[in-house]
Amino acid sequence: MKALVIGGGIAGPVTALALQKAGIESVVFEAYDTTADGVGGMLSVAPNGLAALKIVGLEPDFGEPLRHMVMADAQGRTLGRITGDMSRVVPRAELYQRLRELTAAQRIKVEYGKRLVDVRHENGVTATFSDGSTEEGDVLVGADGIRSRVRTIIDPHAPQPEYVGLLGFGSYAENSGVHADPETMYFVFGSSFLGYWEQPDGRIAWFNNLAVDQPEEVSSSAIWLERLREAYGDDMPAKQLLAHSHEVIGAGPLEIMPSVPHWYRDRMVLVGDSAHAPSASSGQGASLAAESAVQLARCLRDIRDIPTAFATYERLRRPRVERIAARATKTNSDKRGMGPITRLLMPLVMKTFGARAFTKDQNYRIDWDAQVSR
Numbered sequence: 001m002k003a004l005v006i007g008g009g010i011a012g013p014v015t016a017l018a019l020q021k022a023g024i025e026s027v028v029f030e031a032y033d034t035t036a037d038g039v040g041g042m043l044s045v046a047p048n049g050l051a052a053l054k055i056v057g058l059e060p061d062f063g064e065p066l067r068h069m070v071m072a073d074a075q076g077r078t079l080g081r082i083t084g085d086m087s088r089v090v091p092r093a094e095l096y097q098r099l100r101e102l103t104a105a106q107r108i109k110v111e112y113g114k115r116l117v118d119v120r121h122e123n124g125v126t127a128t129f130s131d132g133s134t135e136e137g138d139v140l141v142g143a144d145g146i147r148s149r150v151r152t153i154i155d156p157h158a159p160q161p162e163y164v165g166l167l168g169f170g171s172y173a174e175n176s177g178v179h180a181d182p183e184t185m186y187f188v189f190g191s192s193f194l195g196y197w198e199q200p201d202g203r204i205a206w207f208n209n210l211a212v213d214q215p216e217e218v219s220s221s222a223i224w225l226e227r228l229r230e231a232y233g234d235d236m237p238a239k240q241l242l243a244h245s246h247e248v249i250g251a252g253p254l255e256i257m258p259s260v261p262h263w264y265r266d267r268m269v270l271v272g273d274s275a276h277a278p279s280a281s282s283g284q285g286a287s288l289a290a291e292s293a294v295q296l297a298r299c300l301r302d303i304r305d306i307p308t309a310f311a312t313y314e315r316l317r318r319p320r321v322e323r324i325a326a327r328a329t330k331t332n333s334d335k336r337g338m339g340p341i342t343r344l345l346m347p348l349v350m351k352t353f354g355a356r357a358f359t360k361d362q363n364y365r366i367d368w369d370a371q372v373s374r
């Protein structure tokens, strides 16, 4: 069997590596004509994502480790604390590079400058790219992200991503006087949401979500830094972090994929954000993409009949990804600002429900060797 994998982000290379491990040949086609060196901000990979990546040979030694999460209010009071298995924060470009090294080591072909425009079905699948070239295979995997072309080829009426009313930003503060414990990520629910942790070089890396009704281009760093300072006012430690940041990097509008009715048709199937993009506030998008890639490969390894393999893959994945997406949507409304009652109840909520659900999601592990049953 030969798979055409569309998209060279996270889900694409992981799918190709997992298929290779399952004895299935694949080629990855990426729309951009160069690699994404130096592009993008930081990404956190949760323990479940690290475990999925380990299955395809990526050791959890990239970026920096995080083991603790602290929820706080804007007066510096701790509302909740969770200690779990190790997550890692990593520049997106570093993760891409590590995956690229692995695909190269496995001699998996990755072709750049290949934007999929159409797919034809005859005996197998024929992909057509915007440069007019074509490629034939037995199955086609749409790992082409939240604006997936494959999704609309599978179903022209498929939903499109929705803006959740939040813009994302990030930056680093130098000599801010803000203290952070080692391996700890802080989530502050104040005038708006803000997260931060300390880098090995002593700088505090931070990211935030700002409620903005319409998605806007984040054009000038100086204007947005000023807008953020106004929005956070005297919130602690946002005030110090923003005062000691020289620029702000716009991560862009946060979007989610509403539930996608059809994950597959004929010999085409979706994996990663194309099928299930939870809001970035879940911290799970990349991890779920890696899990789905691995599960798809297991299904194709163990089930000869392709439609049955795709149906089994969807059955294994849909409940989990939709539950996590639903919780992230709820978190977004919290991030738009927490009322006084929610703030008061936060420690209790975290203790009883939040921490349990959170660790349950993170404890998910795929048994690669287990036979997939239909």
Ligand SMILES: Cc1cc2nc3c(=O)[nH]c(=O)nc-3n(C[C@H](O)[C@H](O)[C@H](O)COP(=O)(O)OP(=O)(O)OC[C@H]3O[C@@H](n4cnc5c(N)ncnc54)[C@H](O)[C@@H]3O)c2cc1C
Pocket: 006, 007, 008, 009, 010, 011, 012, 029, 030, 031, 032, 042, 043, 044, 045, 046, 114, 115, 116, 117, 143, 144, 145, 146, 147, 148, 149, 168, 251, 252, 253, 254, 255, 271, 272, 273, 274, 277, 280, 283, 284, 285, 286, 287, 288, 289
């Ligand atoms: C601001 C922000 C912060 C985030 N933070 C986190 C985080 O901390 N932790 C986390 O787990 N997740 C996070 N996410 C989500 C995470 O980035 C995604 O879930 C993850 O990148 C999904 O991987 P993917 O491979 O499915 O899609 P992508 O990474 O989007 O990759 C898709 C690839 O397909 C290519 N492509 C698109 N169309 C075509 C085509 N027609 N032909 C060929 N190639 C095509 C694209 O160029 C791209 O390279 C964040 C997202 C955002 C927006």
